Amino acid sequence: MTSKVNGFAKRDVAIVGVGIAPSGEQWDKGLRELTIEAGFAAAADAGVRGKDIDLILVGNMSAGTFVGQEHVAALVADFLGLNPTSAVRVEAACASGGVAFKQGCLAIASGLYDLVVVGGVEKMTDVQGKWATSVLSGAMDFEWEAYFGATFPGIYALMARRYMYEYGLTREQLAAVAVKNHYHGSFNPLAHFRNKITVDQVLNSSLIADPLRLFDCSPISDGAACVILTPAENARKYTDTPILVDACVQASDTLTLFERRDICTLDATVEASREAYRLTKISPKDIDVAEVHDCFTIAEILALEDLGFCKKGEAGTLYDEGQLYVGGSLPVNTDGGLKASGHPVGATGVKQIVELVKQLRGEVESGRQVKGAEQALAQNVGGSGATAVVTLLRREN
Amino acid sequence: MTSKVNGFAKRDVAIVGVGIAPSGEQWDKGLRELTIEAGFAAAADAGVRGKDIDLILVGNMSAGTFVGQEHVAALVADFLGLNPTSAVRVEAACASGGVAFKQGCLAIASGLYDLVVVGGVEKMTDVQGKWATSVLSGAMDFEWEAYFGATFPGIYALMARRYMYEYGLTREQLAAVAVKNHYHGSFNPLAHFRNKITVDQVLNSSLIADPLRLFDCSPISDGAACVILTPAENARKYTDTPILVDACVQASDTLTLFERRDICTLDATVEASREAYRLTKISPKDIDVAEVHDCFTIAEILALEDLGFCKKGEAGTLYDEGQLYVGGSLPVNTDGGLKASGHPVGATGVKQIVELVKQLRGEVESGRQVKGAEQALAQNVGGSGATAVVTLLRREN
Numbered sequence: 152m153t154s155k156v157n158g159f160a161k162r163d164v165a166i167v168g169v170g171i172a173p174s175g176e177q178w179d180k181g182l183r184e185l186t187i188e189a190g191f192a193a194a195a196d197a198g199v200r201g202k203d204i205d206l207i208l209v210g211n212m213s214a215g216t217f218v219g220q221e222h223v224a225a226l227v228a229d230f231l232g233l234n235p236t237s238a239v240r241v242e243a244a245c246a247s248g249g250v251a252f253k254q255g256c257l258a259i260a261s262g263l264y265d266l267v268v269v270g271g272v273e274k275m276t277d278v279q280g281k282w283a284t285s286v287l288s289g290a291m292d293f294e295w296e297a298y299f300g301a302t303f304p305g306i307y308a309l310m311a312r313r314y315m316y317e318y319g320l321t322r323e324q325l326a327a328v329a330v331k332n333h334y335h336g337s338f339n340p341l342a343h344f345r346n347k348i349t350v351d352q353v354l355n356s357s358l359i360a361d362p363l364r365l366f367d368c369s370p371i372s373d374g375a376a377c378v379i380l381t382p383a384e385n386a387r388k389y390t391d392t393p394i395l396v397d398a399c400v401q402a403s404d405t406l407t408l409f410e411r412r413d414i415c416t417l418d419a420t421v422e423a424s425r426e427a428y429r430l431t432k433i434s435p436k437d438i439d440v441a442e443v444h445d446c447f448t449i450a451e452i453l454a455l456e457d458l459g460f461c462k463k464g465e466a467g468t469l470y471d472e473g474q475l476y477v478g479g480s481l482p483v484n485t486d487g488g489l490k491a492s493g494h495p496v497g498a499t500g501v502k503q504i505v506e507l508v509k510q511l512r513g514e515v516e517s518g519r520q521v522k523g524a525e526q527a528l529a530q531n532v533g534g535s536g537a538t539a540v541v542t543l544l545r546r547e548n
Numbered sequence: 549m550t551s552k553v554n555g556f557a558k559r560d561v562a563i564v565g566v567g568i569a570p571s572g573e574q575w576d577k578g579l580r581e582l583t584i585e586a587g588f589a590a591a592a593d594a595g596v597r598g599k600d601i602d603l604i605l606v607g608n609m610s611a612g613t614f615v616g617q618e619h620v621a622a623l624v625a626d627f628l629g630l631n632p633t634s635a636v637r638v639e640a641a642c643a644s645g646g647v648a649f650k651q652g653c654l655a656i657a658s659g660l661y662d663l664v665v666v667g668g669v670e671k672m673t674d675v676q677g678k679w680a681t682s683v684l685s686g687a688m689d690f691e692w693e694a695y696f697g698a699t700f701p702g703i704y705a706l707m708a709r710r711y712m713y714e715y716g717l718t719r720e721q722l723a724a725v726a727v728k729n730h731y732h733g734s735f736n737p738l739a740h741f742r743n744k745i746t747v748d749q750v751l752n753s754s755l756i757a758d759p760l761r762l763f764d765c766s767p768i769s770d771g772a773a774c775v776i777l778t779p780a781e782n783a784r785k786y787t788d789t790p791i792l793v794d795a796c797v798q799a800s801d802t803l804t805l806f807e808r809r810d811i812c813t814l815d816a817t818v819e820a821s822r823e824a825y826r827l828t829k830i831s832p833k834d835i836d837v838a839e840v841h842d843c844f845t846i847a848e849i850l851a852l853e854d855l856g857f858c859k860k861g862e863a864g865t866l867y868d869e870g871q872l873y874v875g876g877s878l879p880v881n882t883d884g885g886l887k888a889s890g891h892p893v894g895a896t897g898v899k900q901i902v903e904l905v906k907q908l909r910g911e912v913e914s915g916r917q918v919k920g921a922e923q924a925l926a927q928n929v930g931g932s933g934a935t936a937v938v939t940l941l942r943r944e945n
Binding site: 223225226228238260286289401405406418422533537 | 619803
């Protein structure tokens with residue numbers, strides 16, 4: 152029942168160019184400047200010309216509310232000089248980028264398009280008349296959750312509290328997620344935060360929604376990312392190191408947390424990852440590097456279990472053992488994750504893909520490069536789990 | 549350069565079910581109730597079961613700003629009981645429905661999906677903290693147009709004034725667009741307005757943006773529409789009267805009006821329609837019935853010319869001759885168009901398709917049924933023309 156890109160694929164999909172704009176508070180850049188920066192970087196990386204592009208997909212969550220601008224994909228086509236190429240904005244809350252990427256893979260796999268640009272962008276720091284947290288509440292069920300005062304820190308705090316009760320996760324283990332991601336982010340020149348932090352700093356940061364503290368929460372970031380897709384058989388026209396998309400699967404779940412069978416499991420992640428593994432015969436132990444959706448520290452804990460990297464209730468122990476650092480058995484969020492690299496919501500899903508492509512190419516800064524990485528996984532989540540996208544990438548040898 | 553569905557199509561696309569919620573001020577229905585009403589009607593029409601659906605696409609422009617709800621497609625999946633099927637919201641301003649439909653056609657044509665639901669929805673009458681006109685300004689270039697006070701009535705007024713100057717269109721001819729569409733709407737039980745109006749009433753209605761008056765403008769409507777797509781070879785499992793999608797083509801242009809080579813032509817419509825005609829060998833004179841994007845009366849005038857139904861500057865004379873009424877040589881906007889049927893912006897592109905499917909099936913109310921219609925055209929526009937989608941539909945004999 153989950154949607155498949157490669158289930159009946161006509162042809163394989165390759166990524167031949169990536170680009171990214173630095174994440175953070177970019178007071179001198181608007182939506183279009185961020186997009187142009189990432190888009191031109193990706194085009195230069197792939198060596199493509201605008202006139203060869205068949206289709207533009209743009210992931211964006213809330214430009215209408217953040218900066219008054221809808222019709223975002225047409226804006227991108229316009230400012231990248233790509234008219235009259237058709238341009239489609241895709242929205243699935245914080246999974247907007249992942250879903251745009253999936254639609255881009257579909258376009259190539261279908262045989263109907265030969266060169267597709269997938270961008271993701273969010274401008275979050277110039278909000279007028281609303282708090283960013285209020286805008287982001289549009290990702291939950293407005294009438295049944297946000298209207299009654301729920302916020303995303305509050306929703307994830309419920310999940311964290313229940314998980315700690317059920318499985319004995321300690322507050323220190325939760326903090327270790329943020330400590331690891333800030334450590335990785337310290338090597339990433341494009342990250343929102345590059346400062347290392349300690350468990351004590353997390354535990355002493357402001358309380359946001361018990362048990363979550365400020366350093367458990369990803370920041371409000373401006374940012375953009377872009378990838379360029381072609382059929383695998385054409386990829387070497389553009390690059391010597393094509394990265395193949397083995398699978399990209401999306402699944403849905405209830406918007407509301409209270410309707411889930413278990414608030415400590417994201418069934419959409421479970422569904423999407425199981426289908427991705429089934430389609431490819433790849434298993435979690437084959438993955439060399441992963442980007443997962445750590446919008447809050449608890450989200451990374453749940454992701455590791457929902458993706459099958461460990462058994463239910465055991466993710467905390469992976470932090471005790473340091474296995475999730477670069478150099479460990481499964482480096483996770485090597486760019487700093489949403490926590491340190493930043494979370495420009497509509498860009499995040501594409502930003503994860505850019506990081507993994509660079510990892511598989513062996514192009515990232517030393518300190519966070521996973522040596523010899525061949526197989527990678529990305530997990531992008533919308534809301535509290537109503538949408539999940541799981542992508543498997545591989546270096547073509 | 550325009551995107552093609554059927555340019556290299558793997559297989560033909562058919563519409564096997566349609567559903568619609570009445571347009572208008574629906575104070576007792578929210579976003580989800582409208583969607584459910586249209587979705588269940590389409591499912592019943594096609595006789596499909598939820599578990600057979602492979603993919604959900606939802607056109608929606610501004611639910612985030614109108615009612616605080618993003619993540620609209622996941623909401624639809626949830627409330628139609630379709631989890632974990634993947635659900636994708638598509639946004640392209642007032643062309644959101646048309647672009648969602650195009651993406652749905654692509655999904656079927658690709659061979660990757662066998663049963664796709666395409667919905668469109670907008671809830672516009674419950675806006676908090678902003679005027680609807682301000683929300684809709686998100687469809688233009690916010691920084692270069694809306695920020696300086698431009699509104700859509702103002703933008704289209706510029707086009708109307710210039711067109712009247714260039715081509716001698718009279719104020720009465722412009723009014724005749726609204727008179728015709730209200731006449732057609734009077735036969736449509738689902739229309740926002742069912743009252744007939746006269747040229748004098750249009751000329752005496754409140755001035756909105758010179759030369760446009762209140763009755764030149766489409767209303768702020770709540771509404772939803774839904775279609776169900778399958779490969780043509782499967783269509784007769786669901787219906788005795790499949791409607792084939794011969795082409796569905798999207799094109800982009802500048803967001804800003806001032807950057808266009810000619811503000812009396814929508815180049816995106818020209819590009820998309822020329823490509824649709826080229827792909828299908830269908831010409832404008834083959835069309836039996838059309839739905840065009842009359843967000844303002846001048847928009848229908850431009851559409852007739854941009855789509856090739858008459859020469860530049862001559863559309864006004866078609867109204868003098870009454871050719872665009874049911875019974876004339878080319879009935880246009882037989883449901884009342886955006887003007888009388890209503891303009892729930894994200895739903896409009898899908899609503900047009902629903903009307904044409906019903907026309908081709910011979911199912912609409914007498915008074916507005918085009919007898920023996922076999923070939924139909926829809927044109928859906930985003931903003932002042934930055935996005936256009938042109939669709940050609942045909943009754944399978």
